[in-house]
Amino acid sequence: MAPMRIRPGATVTAAACAGALLATSACGGGTGSGSDTIVIGYSGPLSGGAAVYGKNIQDGLQLAIDDLNERGVTVDGEEYRVELQSLDDQYAPDAAATNAQRLAEQDDAAVVFIPHAGGIQAAQELNSSRTEFLLGAYSSDPKIVEQGNELTMMIPPSFTSYAEPFVDKLTENGESKLGLLGTSSEYGQEWTKLVTEEWKSRGGQVLSDNSIDYATVSDFAGPVSRTLADNPDVIFLGGPSQPTAVIIEEARRQGYEGSFLVMDQAKFEEMEEFTEPENLNNAIGVKPVRDYDDPGTDDLLDAYAEKVTKKQPVTSEVALNYQSAAIVVTAMQQAGSIDDSAAIREAIPDAIGEVDEHFHVSGFPTEITDAGHLRNKDLEAAYRTPEGEYEYLPIEQPDE
Structure with missing residues (x-):
């Protein structure tokens, strides 16, 4: 790959700037981009129904x-x-x-983060052929690493890791009937x-x-009623946190x-912010994130409370992308390059062990698989007991 030029004066859309944490740093205001700048790209939902997630x-x-x-940040002797x-x-x-x-191509980002499976798979059509960049993929859909894309770094655990231990836990007492009330998206299905x-x-x-x-859908009473009519022992559900909590409350x-x-x-x-916490018992x-004991x-x-908001909690969306940004910048340092995407990807295994512990916040990854999946070998899930206490269960992740 030929060296990539850092374009001065790069700007982004007004919609993206409106959603930025710090306008001067996220939107290029004040300092602009120069030859001493590493650009990390992000494409995500910053308006519309998924804006909070983005x-x-x-x-x-x-x-x-x-x-x-x-x-x-120093790479190959340059600050x-x-x-x-x-x-x-x-x-x-x-x-x-x-x-x-x-x-x-325009902002010279060697790394671009995308947080939804459809966008990730569309970008995988580009990043190893037409335009080369390392893809920071935030989605638990296992199809992401099944594509064989050599410039993909999948960030969260695959949801295939959860099904077996979740079912094991919720059938301990002979529960036999499962009601289905999940989101109808492709991911949900x-x-x-x-x-x-x-x-x-x-x-x-x-x-x-x-x-x-x-x-x-905003009125969940009907679907909940139809589900409960079958007298389930366990209800499978989920999507964004707010409607999920509302459905649980309705049930x-x-x-x-x-x-x-x-x-x-x-x-x-x-x-917990959208329903009485006791409604979540036995789930x-x-x-x-708050219950991880990682150093950072x-x-x-x-x-987060100081710079973003005290009104909502830190979720894994925040935490996992926080530590992943540190991983890719450390990989640039290990590779000695800010623009060679293949070299940066190749350096990630070594970079994982070199990231400052300050950035270890949410089950920091212990490896990246050959397929490009960041994984922590000590992954855990949470069971909220009937008494409202959280218990943590080890999760064995399948081979890739």
Whole structure:
């Protein structure tokens, strides 16, 4: 790959700037891009129904960049300042691919983060052929690493890791009937298929599928009522945290006393903000960030409250992208290059062991697989007991 030029004066759309954590650093205001600048690209939903999700990822990246700049970044003997360039794709795959190409070609981003499976797969059509860039892929869809794309770094655990231990936990007392109330998106249906197969493999009964579009439906009473009419022992559900919490609350209001199997998109710490926490009792899902004992977790919680908001919790969207930004910049240092995407990807295995512990916040990865998946060998899930206490369960991740 030929050396890439750093373009001065790079700008981003007004929509992206409006969603930035710090306007001067995220949108290029004040200092501009220069030959001493490392540009990290981000395409995500910064407006529309998924804007909160997109902003969480952007905040995680920006907080990491602030901390990296404070500590100083030197690559091959040269000092650099890291800058985040963000573009809004409104969760549309085609827009994400277009944005990624623009970020790589016009803004000289050797790394572009995208937080949705459709956009990631669209960008994979570009990043190893037409336009070369390392793709920071934030989605738990296993298809991302099944593509054989050599310039992909998949960030969160694959949701295939969760189905077996989640079902194991929620069938300990002989529960046999599973109700389906997940989101109807492609991601949700892949989860539904996985959980259905796992449940049936135990000899359990899978009831009617009442999946709904969490993004457009606001009255959940009907789907919940239809699900409860089959008298399930466990309800599988999940999508964004807010509607997931509302559905759980509606199920409790209608008298449901069973357990919930919550897909990884919804987060306990966020759901606690939208319903009485006791409604979440007897549910299994993703471990809250606040309960990790990684060296940098408390500092991240404090920085988020100070720089972003005290009104909402730090989620894994923030935390995992925070530490992933530090990984790719450290990989640049290991590779001795800010623009050779292949060399940066090749350096990630060594970089993982060199990242300052300050950036270890949420089950910091212990390896990157040959397929490009960041993984922590000590992955855990969270079970909220009937008494409202969190228990943590080890998760064995499948080979790739």
